[in-house]
Amino acid sequence: MPIAPSARSHADDLAAFVEASPSSFHAAAEVARRLEDAGFIRLDESESWPATAGGRFVVVRDGAVIAWVVPPTATPATGVRVFGAHSDSPGFKLKPKPTTGRLGWLQAGVEIYGGPLLNSWLDRELRLAGRLALDDGTTVLASTGPLLRLPQLAIHLDREANDRLALDKQSQTQPVWGLGQADSADILGELAREARVDAARIRGYDLVTADAARGATFGLDDVFFASGRLDDLASVHAGVVALERAADDFDADHVAMLAVFDHEEVGSGTRSGAAGPFLSDVIERLWLSLGSDREQQLRALAASWCVSSDVGHSVHPNYAEKHDPVVQPVLGSGPILKINANQRYATDAAGAAVWNAWCSAAGVMSQEFVSNNSVPCGSTIGPITATRLGIRTVDVGIPILSMHSARELAGVSDLWDLARVAEVYFRG
Template sequence: MPTADALAHAHDLADFVAASPSSFHAAAEVARRLTDAGFEPLAEDAAWPAQPGGRYLVVRDGAVIAWVVPADAASATPVRIFGAHSDSPALKLKPKPTTGRLGWLQAGVEIYGGPILASWLDRELRLAGRLVLDDGTAALAATGPLLRLPQLAIHLNRDVNDHLALDKQGQTQPVWGLGAADSADLLGELAASAGIAPDRIRGYDVVTADAARGAVFGKDDVFFASGRLDDLASVHAGTVALAAADPADHIAMLAVFDHEEVGSETRSGAAGPFLADVLERVQLALGADREQQLRALAASWCVSSDVGHSVHPNFPDKHDPVVQPVLGSGPILKINANQRYATDGIGASAWNGWCEAAGVASQEFVSNNAVPCGSTIGPITATRLGIRTVDVGIPILSMHSARELAGVTDLHDLARVAGVFFGGDAR
């Protein structure tokens, strides 16, 4: 049975997800929470203050990096980075998004990432993201429940329970009203939610999100279901841990990237320059030369945190026959022989040590040899920076569904280990 602290963490995660329907909202929510905790926001195009003793954060589009520098930090002080991502599979608005036919208003969308399309059927959806205005500024916008992707009745598709394959163009356009397409404006709905005039919009990055709130349920309240657990569960855990961090011999850093679900190769993705840029500026402010920068990186760590697969009771043949993580038994250490995850023996030892110090049990995850293995920001970060990296996360079911399933205690335990990693406590 979850403790009161674990349940409080899950309910706070529900608040966090509700405030983060897009990557841009997630970055803003991380920044808001950390600013409330005493972090100073920095602009990338401004000079940064001297770093020792500071708590700082910088937002780049849908990504955010925040860090705590101990008062006695020196030019070769190493960094401990907790990495995660802010985006999730979704439907993304196309240009000219107000469409429709046969008396229905519809939204023109394309597929973002690799969602389980069937899971988006018959649920109320929000629109959320960034609107770029005529003066070059950006405004965050998020509607309430607005759209729905309706299933075809079984009477009209007698084979629906045997086979369901949606045409990604013709059968994934949600409805959001009634009438002719030229009589309505979907962008106007978004503009109204942000309190701006529709004619000011010059560009946008807008996705769908499940409108239902995250919920604790099950016998003894062991389950937590929500949209965007991949990877807001990790983003939230890292934010909670960094807000309380008090590092002594290293810089504690949270790095939240966008676009992991589509390959990370953007200016705000893990394959882009964002983390390297921030690290260099932090090290330069500490007076580091190139040799001292490399010494610091050689002594640094990155924990790449993303969700992984719990063993599924209805599909046991999809999992390794021996290594079978399950919800409620602790965070997972992710291992892959072909380096789809960055974990090695040294990383495994370090992770298990942090878990032990936090009083948290850990599980291992490895794929069934016949099932392709996904990847994370871990190998990308290790490759770009040469930092020792270990891949971890929490086990979930329904990964890439519009609504995913986690264990309440695992969510809290991940934050507790992150706290130890950063140099705080395991509250």
């Protein structure tokens, strides 16, 4: 079936969003930029927050951002509808003393971040991006164009490479970025130049790798979309698009909220992760600005929902035995409802019912995802949010292939359908 123009346009916009978001810090900044362009007001945690209706957002905690729309009829007991996602992706992070090398090659000292598919990072042009902390206490964002590459050993020097490829996580994952001697070069200088600051002022940094290639559609009728960082920028982007659209003439009986967290790929246990206090702090301050007391806050929590959106596995045609033999979501057939008996996902019967109702209202098909019993699944921010706040939570997402690859694969229509359901969810 041909892809709808709206879905194709959404995929093109996602490609631009990912390109502008090579790190979690850039992703938070890009969300903020788009929201400000849409008329949302930036708030500061150190100042009091207004109780007036309209769109607000706060970006204070590293690569995390939370935005919301307050309806004109909000009361001290008004509930919240949270759409949660995360801004980080598996890859490599720059170590201290990062300029290394040997035998005439300049290399970057990197540490593995999260659980990337290591072989997928071979023979690609990579960017380096993140934040630089300067001597005056300020931070600046910095990113390069194509700078690094992890060159694979030629088949002539490893005749068994096609039989098995196992990379040593220390000695064989250090990318090259130039020629020369390490004592005469400085990779941080490349970032400083891009950020237009003096490299001597850098006192700290958080820098990660990202695929330098732009996202693209392809396949019969352009049904596929390939890009880096779809896990989980596909959900972040869908949430931003949905919140912007819902904010126009917003008149619901709840607050619509987008919560984008950092560090999901390493467990979420940080001040900017889902296990930290960011979301609970923002929600409490929101209700306090509306004049709520503790009882009204608890009533509002009981009336609230969280949709935790993260990617899930599509059935793989070459590895069917890795999937459940019956429940087999596929690209192009709609977003997925993620279910796990051991509560690795927070979905329950009530959550399944409302998710299907939201999909029906949006005119969107939905699929279910469950793991093969012999291949346990990962987890998401959903159970963390449900545990911390007691909010009813449902885990959803889009099906993809090549999860945790440097370049993942999604269905163009699924990306747009997720944003459509998110808008219905926000509008109520």
